[in-house]
Each structure stands twice: as structure tokens, then as C-alpha cells.
Amino acid sequence: MEASTPLPVSEEAPQTSMILCCQCATLIEPNPANMCVGCIRARVDITEGIPKAGVLHFCRNCERYLQPPNTWVSCALESRELLAVCLKRIKMQTVRLIDAGFIWTEPHSKRIKVKLSVQKEVFTSTILQQEFVVEFVVQNQMCDSCHRREADDFWKAVVQVRQKARHRKTFLYLEQLILKHRAHANTLKVKVRKDGLDFFFGSRSHAKKMVDFLNSVVPCTYKTSEQLISADIHSNTFNYKFTFSVEIVPICKDDILCLPHKLSQSIGSISPLVICYRVSTGLHVVDPWTLQVAEIASAAYWRTPFTSVTTSRDLVEFTIMEIDLATQSKSAKNTSGTAQKFTLADAWVVRTEEVGISDRQYHCKTHLGHLLSVGDTALGFDFTHANLNHDELAKLKIDKMPDVMLIKKHYGDKHKRHSRRNWQLKTLERERADSMDTSSVDRDYTDFLEDIEEDTEMRQKVNIYHDPKRDGAAGTAPGVLELPEDVPQIQLADMLSDLNIEADADDQAAAATAESAAAEAALTVTAEQLQQRLVQLNAEHERLNAAFEEQKSLLEQQVNQGLMPQEVAVEKFAALKQEGEAQLALLQLQHQETTVALQQLMLPT
Numbered sequence: 151m152e153a154s155t156p157l158p159v160s161e162e163a164p165q166t167s168m169i170l171c172c173q174c175a176t177l178i179e180p181n182p183a184n185m186c187v188g189c190i191r192a193r194v195d196i197t198e199g200i201p202k203a204g205v206l207h208f209c210r211n212c213e214r215y216l217q218p219p220n221t222w223v224s225c226a227l228e229s230r231e232l233l234a235v236c237l238k239r240i241k242m243q244t245v246r247l248i249d250a251g252f253i254w255t256e257p258h259s260k261r262i263k264v265k266l267s268v269q270k271e272v273f274t275s276t277i278l279q280q281e282f283v284v285e286f287v288v289q290n291q292m293c294d295s296c297h298r299r300e301a302d303d304f305w306k307a308v309v310q311v312r313q314k315a316r317h318r319k320t321f322l323y324l325e326q327l328i329l330k331h332r333a334h335a336n337t338l339k340v341k342v343r344k345d346g347l348d349f350f351f352g353s354r355s356h357a358k359k360m361v362d363f364l365n366s367v368v369p370c371t372y373k374t375s376e377q378l379i380s381a382d383i384h385s386n387t388f389n390y391k392f393t394f395s396v397e398i399v400p401i402c403k404d405d406i407l408c409l410p411h412k413l414s415q416s417i418g419s420i421s422p423l424v425i426c427y428r429v430s431t432g433l434h435v436v437d438p439w440t441l442q443v444a445e446i447a448s449a450a451y452w453r454t455p456f457t458s459v460t461t462s463r464d465l466v467e468f469t470i471m472e473i474d475l476a477t478q479s480k481s482a483k484n485t486s487g488t489a490q491k492f493t494l495a496d497a498w499v500v501r502t503e504e505v506g507i508s509d510r511q512y513h514c515k516t517h518l519g520h521l522l523s524v525g526d527t528a529l530g531f532d533f534t535h536a537n538l539n540h541d542e543l544a545k546l547k548i549d550k551m552p553d554v555m556l557i558k559k560h561y562g563d564k565h566k567r568h569s570r571r572n573w574q575l576k577t578l579e580r581e582r583a584d585s586m587d588t589s590s591v592d593r594d595y596t597d598f599l600e601d602i603e604e605d606t607e608m609r610q611k612v613n614i615y616h617d618p619k620r621d622g623a624a625g626t627a628p629g630v631l632e633l634p635e636d637v638p639q640i641q642l643a644d645m646l647s648d649l650n651i652e653a654d655a656d657d658q659a660a661a662a663t664a665e666s667a668a669a670e671a672a673l674t675v676t677a678e679q680l681q682q683r684l685v686q687l688n689a690e691h692e693r694l695n696a697a698f699e700e701q702k703s704l705l706e707q708q709v710n711q712g713l714m715p716q717e718v719a720v721e722k723f724a725a726l727k728q729e730g731e732a733q734l735a736l737l738q739l740q741h742q743e744t745t746v747a748l749q750q751l752m753l754p755t
Contacts, residue, residue, distance in 0.1 A: 183273045196270040211296040262286040305350035307357035312346035313398040322598040326612035340580035369448035372396040405458035408542040417444040438517045465529040468499040495519025512554040530556040572620040616645040
């Protein structure tokens, strides 16, 4: 008897019962509404109550849109920021937003269309999704900031920078620092005053940011004041104008100082009669008899303020008749690494105007032994022909007063140096007072340009731009006498290329020609020169590290010996560390740029 074979069993899916739509009698699956999707959409509008049109307020002066209630936002067309502004103008409390996007419109049509997708539960367990378009009309409206600007009453805060000095070289240097770090980005207007500059801002926070920047680059102090303009007692709102009065120390580069006894003892027992050779976050001074250098912090100066004995305008020209390099004393060996840039020497000089007339010579010690030689000229101060009225200088003994103090080397004629200058600096857009002495300002600017050429450390902190119109000035022009070989000049590799978008077609062609000439001149730099530059940067890096460690050990030694209070040493060490980090960062950037230039030069053309 054979086994029975099982019969196949059919596996059919259970059939869903269908119903008719109560409106159009279409066969549909059962749902709580008993209607098809088309009938639900035809009878239910989930966008009811949502405005299909709106208005956007646009300021044509600053190109910003109004975001209620009183915020103006910069937005580009079809950007996420503009979409957010549009959505905030649409009231959608009863629906859920799924998607949003722009529909292209003509940019000059003053129309912005936004396509929205929303969802809403119309019946129990029945969710309907619908798309619609909202059209916005762009209307012009001037914002509050532009309105105040047009009414000439637009600023809310002003920073008044002042310095009680006889020249404006410090402000010229400060202007270049502001341009390099773009600290003037939020400035509304700059005015030139008799003793300084006024920076106007639209908010107090922007003015405070400028004050913080000034504190980080120059030694200064500031005071604040406020003036009530208007008040609303009902809403408890007040409108103030704020004033920040910033005063920079009245000491400039190349000034002769006579330090108070207490201050000179607190910074390493340096000689009271010193020369200020650099102004940064503090005053850097050097003793020309011992090469001892020190830094006077801003806080230390304002605790015991003093004035300079002479300025750069009081200097006269001397001719070097004889010079001998001197052996540094023990006090010079305890100086910081910055003293390595100076060389002590004994010099016998005579006033240039008396050469061939009088045989009177003056003996002096100078820190410029590495720059001066017999026959050179230097700028200095003659104490024998001076009638000075200075309280601290009157306290010095007569035997400690020198006859002559040399400040800096003098390089040829100013007009010849200016005629060979193929670079330029940018300036701030400012309003100059009518009572300003233009001749004095031009002389200060010329002296500032010479300081940039002679001081490499100052040159690294400013942006120098190549002037294509004066490319021929770099060479020897016919009829112009050549300057001595030791005259400092700025090389093309240290200059930046300036971009002028508003130049005419002819100017652009001339600039392109000059740029190509500059590029050809730059290609003449050989690989050996770039490699030497890398070696110099590495040596400078090691020198800075050694100088920092030496200064640190010197401060610790002075604190241990009781020559300097600990809080003053901590303050000086913080300032020294900040300046050292900035110099190291600049060296690293130059090293990177030189390495890239060397790699590009080694590539096959």
C-alpha cells in the first residue's frame, strides 16, 4: 500500500474590504474621514489663516533687511539668513513646517517668493500635507543707523586719542598698526585734532574694542565719561553718548630721558640719563655709557610720570672725527639680549656747521659703534649749548652730565632719499582740521618714513606697499647724485602689492606692466639668497630664545637680590613674554613664506 501524497494548500493573502467615498463614490480603503484624498483636499484648506503676502523692509544704504522688532540683518538674495527673516514674518501656529525654499524672481522686481510645505492633522489619524507660495514685496526703509548718519548725529561713542608731544610720529606709527590689524573696521569717522585723533563709533562695544587694541600696542591710560542725550520715563529707556579719553605717554622714539631715581632703581639700577630707542607696549631705553637696556612698563610709567629732556626736533648734526670701539664693562654683560644690537664706542665729534671754522671737539660714549666710522655724520644733542628746565635733570651731578649724546646716524639728504623711495604706506580716511600746520605734518611724515627704513623691527610691524609709479626711482636717475652704499633701503621682497579696484583702464594697464616688471625683478633672486635668508631667520629665532632666557634669569636675580619688587618683575616678565611670542610668530611666518618662495624657485619653468 502506497503512502498518500499531501494535497497542496493555497495561501492567499486576506483581502481588505473596500468602501465608497461619501462624496464622489470612488472605491477607497477605509479611513476615519470616509473620503478620498482628492475630496479631503478640495474641502479642507490647512493653509487657511496663513498670510500669502507680506512686506520686507530693506535699507538701501547699508543693504540690510529688518528683522522685527528692531534688528537689521545683512542678507544676500536666496540665502539662509534671508529665508529665516521671511519665515519669521509668517504666522504658522496651527501647522507644522516641512520644507521651505525660494522661487526665482527677477532681482530688480522687488519681489521675493517663498515656497512652503506644511502638514496638519485634519481628522483622527488623518494628516494632510499641502504646498503654497508666499510673496513678499520689498519696500525701502532707512535704518536707524543710516538715519542718524544722514542727520549728522550718528555716533554713540568716541575714542579721543591724545599725546602731549611736539611731533606726530607716534600717531603715524599707530595709524599703520590700526590699518594692519583692521582695528578701524567699525569706525564711522576719523577726525584729526591738534594733539591727536578722534575715532567715532556707532556703539559703545566697538569703542571699547578700539581702546583695548590701543592698550595692546602702545603705553597709554584712559578715562570714560557719558552724557545723557534723552530719556523716556514711561519705558525706562535712556540714550547716552560715551567718551573714552585715551592718553599716550608723551615719550617718543629717539627722545632723551632723565628717569626719576626710584624708577631707575626699580628697573635694574640703570643710569637716570638714557635714550628711548623703541616704543611698543612699554618704553625701551638704553644707557649709551654701559649699553644696559631696560623696559619701562605702562603701569610703572603712570605711577611715576615724567617728561622727556629733548625730542628728535632738538637734535643737531655732528661729524665723526675719531672713533674707537670700547670694551664693555661688567654692567653691560648683565643686560638683556636686545643690547646685542648696540656696540659701545668712544667718539670724538665736532658740530658739522663748525667744521673748518672751529677746532673744538667733544668726547662722548655712544652705543652706535657698529654704525659709525670716521667721516660719518650723526644726530645728537649738545648739552653745552642748551638751557634746559627739567626737574630730574637738575638733580644730577655736573660730572655725570655729558657734553654730547649721539642718538642716531644721519644718512645723506632727505630729498635724495625721498626721490629713490619706490614704496608707499596707506592712510586712514580722515577729516583734517583747518588749523593744522601742513609743513610740520609733512616733516613728521618724512621722518617717520626714514625711521621705517632704518629700523627693521618697526618695519616688520607695518604693511609696506610697492609703488609701481616710482619703479624708476629705485635706480639712479640722471641728474641725481648717488647715495652712500650704507643707506638703508627696503627691498622688493619686503613689499606688498596694492590692489586698486577703482583704477581706470590706463592705470590698470600701467599697474599690470609694473607688476610684470616687479615679478621679473623678483625672479632674479637666486636660491642661494633665499637659503641665506633661512639661515638668518633660524639664527634670529635662536637669538630671541637666548635673549628671553637671559632676561628671565636677570629678573630672577634682581628679585633675589632685592633690587626689584616681585610685582614689578612679574609685570615686566608678562610684557616680555607677550612681545617675545609676537616676534616668534612673525619669524615663523617669514620662515614659511621664504620656504614657499624657495620651493617655487626650484620648480622647473
